[in-house]
Amino acid sequence: GQNIDQPTEMTATEGAIVQINCTYQTSGFNGLFWYQQHAGEAPTFLSYNVLDGLEEKGRFSSFLSRSKGYSYLLLKELQMKDSASYLCAENAGKSTFGDGTTLTVKP
Amino acid sequence: EAEVAQSPRYKITEKSQAVAFWCDPISGHATLYWYRQILGQGPELLVQFQDESVVDDSQLPKDRFSAERLKGVDSTLKIQPAELGDSAMYLCASSPWGGSQSSGANVLTFGAGSRLTVL
Numbered sequence: 459g460q461n462i463d464q465p466t467e468m469t470a471t472e473g474a475i476v477q478i479n480c481t482y483q484t485s486g487f488n489g490l491f492w493y494q495q496h497a498g499e500a501p502t503f504l505s506y507n508v509l510d511g512l513e514e515k516g517r518f519s520s521f522l523s524r525s526k527g528y529s530y531l532l533l534k535e536l537q538m539k540d541s542a543s544y545l546c547a548e549n550a551g552k553s554t555f556g557d558g559t560t561l562t563v564k565p
Numbered sequence: 566e567a568e569v570a571q572s573p574r575y576k577i578t579e580k581s582q583a584v585a586f587w588c589d590p591i592s593g594h595a596t597l598y599w600y601r602q603i604l605g606q607g608p609e610l611l612v613q614f615q616d617e618s619v620v621d622d623s624q625l626p627k628d629r630f631s632a633e634r635l636k637g638v639d640s641t642l643k644i645q646p647a648e649l650g651d652s653a654m655y656l657c658a659s660s661p662w663g664g665s666q667s668s669g670a671n672v673l674t675f676g677a678g679s680r681l682t683v684l
Binding site: 462489491493499500501502503506508545547549552553554555556557558 | 600
């Protein structure tokens, strides 16, 4: 997606921790979302950050630095079912998505 | 749990034919979005409705695509004529509110999508 950069692919081991980074360049920034999308399925909402700092939700956490135009999604205690694409999306009146990071969790 | 309904789930058509997709958002959601997602890419916004009005259709190829939400509830996206490059997943999403003045967590709930294959 335009103005949003995230790695194309990542691989991690079951039980490990993985960090997926996202950088964005946009005016009118009004929050950053992370969505999870399993192959062939629709995206589902994971997290939202509008202020700087870390938001924790169970095994998933998301961080935002507005001054750096940077966010990351942190996945702990990885499970096989976490294998999916993770989409970073910025909210500036409309939601603009990155191209997603395909995470493969290996046993 | 409330869902966004879409149909058909799968559509195979020949180029130059007409296709139509239908979406019924979550009840009470004022904002409805149509996204196109090509394999390996993120969703791209085609059109955004606030109630029955179009808020953003800047990326909609208007020579062949049209969208309507006549009563501000369900919506139809049409392609005529379809081209090979239109093969993609067409995702409908809704949110309680949106538009250029929105603030806060405008969380989108997506439907299961309509996968289009143009031969």
